[in-house]
Amino acid sequence: MVFEGLSSKLQDTFKKLKGKGKLTEKDIKEATREIKLALLEADVNFKVVKSFVKNINERALGADVLKSLTPGQQVIKIVNDELTSLMGGQPVKLTYSPKGMTVLMLVGLQGAGKTTTAGKLAAYIKKESKKVLLAACDVYRPAAIKQLQVIGKQVDAEVFADTEEKNPVVIAEKALKYAKEHFYDVVIFDTAGRLHIDEALMDELVQIKKSVTPDHIILNIDSMTGQEAVNVAETFNEKISLSGVILTKLDGDTRGGAALSVASVTGKPILFAGMGEKLTDLEIFYPDRMASRILGM
Amino acid sequence: NYSGVYDEEFFEELEEILILSDIGYESTNEIIEKTREIITRENITDKIQVKNAIKLVVKEILKKEDDKHRDIATPAVILIVGVNGVGKTTTIAKLANLYKGMGLNVMLAAGDTFRAAAVEQLEIWAERVGVPIVKNAQGADPSSVIFDALQAAKSRKTDILICDTAGRLHNKDNLMKELSKMNKIINNSSDHFNVYRYLVLDATSGTNALNQTATFNEVTQLDGIILTKLDGSAKGGIIIPIKNQYHIPVEYVGVGEGVEDLQEFIPEDFAEILFE
Ligand SMILES: Nc1nc2c(ncn2[C@@H]2O[C@H](COP(=O)(O)OP(=O)(O)OP(=O)(O)O)[C@@H](O)[C@H]2O)c(=O)[nH]1
Ligand SMILES: Nc1nc2c(ncn2[C@@H]2O[C@H](COP(=O)(O)OP(=O)(O)OP(=O)(O)O)[C@@H](O)[C@H]2O)c(=O)[nH]1
Ligand SMILES: [K+]
Ligand SMILES: [Mg+2]
Numbered sequence: 001m002v003f004e005g006l007s008s009k010l011q012d013t014f015k016k017l018k019g020k021g022k023l024t025e026k027d028i029k030e031a032t033r034e035i036k037l038a039l040l041e042a043d044v045n046f047k048v049v050k051s052f053v054k055n056i057n058e059r060a061l062g063a064d065v066l067k068s069l070t071p072g073q074q075v076i077k078i079v080n081d082e083l084t085s086l087m088g089g090q091p092v093k094l095t096y097s098p099k100g101m102t103v104l105m106l107v108g109l110q111g112a113g114k115t116t117t118a119g120k121l122a123a124y125i126k127k128e129s130k131k132v133l134l135a136a137c138d139v140y141r142p143a144a145i146k147q148l149q150v151i152g153k154q155v156d157a158e159v160f161a162d163t164e165e166k167n168p169v170v171i172a173e174k175a176l177k178y179a180k181e182h183f184y185d186v187v188i189f190d191t192a193g194r195l196h197i198d199e200a201l202m203d204e205l206v207q208i209k210k211s212v213t214p215d216h217i218i219l220n221i222d223s224m225t226g227q228e229a230v231n232v233a234e235t236f237n238e239k240i241s242l243s244g245v246i247l248t249k250l251d252g253d254t255r256g257g258a259a260l261s262v263a264s265v266t267g268k269p270i271l272f273a274g275m276g277e278k279l280t281d282l283e284i285f286y287p288d289r290m291a292s293r294i295l296g297m
Numbered sequence: 298n299y300s301g302v303y304d305e306e307f308f309e310e311l312e313e314i315l316i317l318s319d320i321g322y323e324s325t326n327e328i329i330e331k332t333r334e335i336i337t338r339e340n341i342t343d344k345i346q347v348k349n350a351i352k353l354v355v356k357e358i359l360k361k362e363d364d365k366h367r368d369i370a371t372p373a374v375i376l377i378v379g380v381n382g383v384g385k386t387t388t389i390a391k392l393a394n395l396y397k398g399m400g401l402n403v404m405l406a407a408g409d410t411f412r413a414a415a416v417e418q419l420e421i422w423a424e425r426v427g428v429p430i431v432k433n434a435q436g437a438d439p440s441s442v443i444f445d446a447l448q449a450a451k452s453r454k455t456d457i458l459i460c461d462t463a464g465r466l467h468n469k470d471n472l473m474k475e476l477s478k479m480n481k482i483i484n485n486s487s488d489h490f491n492v493y494r495y496l497v498l499d500a501t502s503g504t505n506a507l508n509q510t511a512t513f514n515e516v517t518q519l520d521g522i523i524l525t526k527l528d529g530s531a532k533g534g535i536i537i538p539i540k541n542q543y544h545i546p547v548e549y550v551g552v553g554e555g556v557e558d559l560q561e562f563i564p565e566d567f568a569e570i571l572f573e
């Protein structure tokens with residue numbers, strides 16, 4: 001299960017806390033040290049861990065906790081609160097443009113899961129009785145267009161492709177025009193994977209953004225990503241201003257550090273979690289439920 | 298109990314650098330302790346010497362005697378495994394290009410019959426590199442593709458057959474069983490072929506790569522690791538605890554999306570870049 005390692009470590013720490021009647025400052029320091037290690041071992045970003053632990057420490061050392069009759073419970077509640085807010089607090093639903101068409105654009109590193117997620121989103125949006133177009137803007141990866149076409153067929157959504165055109169910006173413009181002419185409610189742009197440090201390709205995203213003015217630019221992040229997750233998210237956010245994040249491959253046994261880091265550094269919500277390779281494996285992300293699950297509550 | 302100018306703050310900074318490179322908490326501690334030892338023992342005070350001491354420690358870990366780089370003996374079959382999206386199919390194209398450039402006959406097997414357009418993707422690569430491919434339709438049994446490819450490679454006197462497999466998360470038992478079946482079929486060909494199994498790891502991944510290595514190694518007895526996407530900003534530090542625990546050699550690194558973007562893994566260079 002995802003978060004398993006983190007979950008069991010944190011719960012061990014809590015067990016120790018609950019076993020004690022009253023807590024001393026030393027107990028809390030020891031507990032926060034253990035929490036810090038657990039988070040680091042779970043790939044939560046180093047900087048995120050530092051500020052997280054500082055928050056816990058400050059709140060837990062507050063007079064109320066030390067005087068409380070159930071101090072262990074109080075600390076657990078604080079950690080639960082902080083974890084929830086770290087992952088964005090309230091769940092955020094995907095919104096549609098009140099008038100006209102809604103334009104979504106999926107971006108991310110190579111292999112993050114964009115094309116698959118495009119299909120999953122199409123299936124999800126179709127269930128809300130909306131007409132969805134998938135636009136194939138990856139001209140680089142061999143058979144990327146074909147991949148989207150196969151996926152489009154699987155979810156019964158039309159795919160706009162132009163195999164003659166080599167410029168993704170032009171394809172995006174054509175796709176948008178096509179979508180407008182054919183009264184689509186939603187169009188989803190699948191873009192090629194790219195490194196956040198690749199200036200030329202990042203600039204291409206800026207160009208696509210300019211020409212199709214997406215309502216939502218959504219970063220796909222592989223849940224297995226390590227410490228780099230925050231740099232990736234920060235850079236994409238700086239360059240093209242994200243509206244949210246989708247965590248993919250959360251069906252693995254990853255320790256979930258990326259999940260805990262990305263929302264907090266970008267301030268952008270985690271909209272969905274990818275839970276498998278099937279095109280129905282997409283779930284709305286609930287920060288509070290995820291926190292409770294990690295803490296075994 | 299270590300000398301002079303290198304105080305706790307210095308080691309905390311070092312800790313931060315190591316953890317931010319995905320080396321993991323345990324290996325980070327190990328590296329720090331070993332560095333402290335060297336600093337104390339050799340009474341080092343110079344910053345450059347300290348840096349060298351750290352690099353030395355890292356190189357030691359990366360350069361275990363028991364996991365020397367192995368040259369491929371032909372005829373060979375190479376099975377490429379790994380989790381989703383790490384770069385398996387692209388790496389196969391790079392390897393095919395490399396071996397073909399050495400004058401060897403290479404053949405590919407499209408063992409990913411699951412992912413949308415995975416066969417077409419490998420087909421395009423085969424065409425670009427100029428090597429034959431054995432394939433079947435999406436949805437076909439991957440083991441039978443591997444079986445057919447082994448027969449074809451044998452009868453055509455192929456030097457190296459490289460088999461693609463579908464990406465699979467190591468915690469999915471059914472998919473790992475399917476992989477085990479492919480592995481058995483390949484093992485059965487060992488009277489004719491030298492068998493190699495490479496795990497592809499993404500340099501961007503965190504400590505989950507340790508779990509990946511453990512499970513894939515159990516199922517397919519890995520001969521080597523290929524670390525992809527090192528052209529990104531992630532340093533691939535996860536390879537350090539992996540080497541420490543599993544002693545599986547890193548054979549190649551991927552540094553881009555083109556067929557030429559494959560390099561031999563050189564521990565010295567890796568250690569240098571880690572502390573740039
Ligand atoms: N287990 C699992 N696999 C996933 C999930 N999402 C995507 N994948 C797999 O991850 C791999 C990469 O997915 P793609 O959709 O091709 O990723 P991409 O971001 O479009 O890749 P590029 O276009 O090459 O950058 C495929 O094998 C997918 O089946 C998920 O939520 N869980
Ligand atoms: N920057 C960079 N990208 C790479 C590298 N190797 C592969 N990629 C990209 O990563 C993405 C996924 O590569 P694939 O070869 O399809 O990965 P895979 O492991 O076969 O994926 P699945 O079959 O879906 O599990 C593609 O966009 C590749 O171009 C590399 O070394 N550097
Ligand atoms: K890198
Ligand atoms: Mg794609």
Ligand SMILES: [Mg+2]
Pocket residue numbers: 385386387409415461462463464
């Ligand atoms: Mg593949």
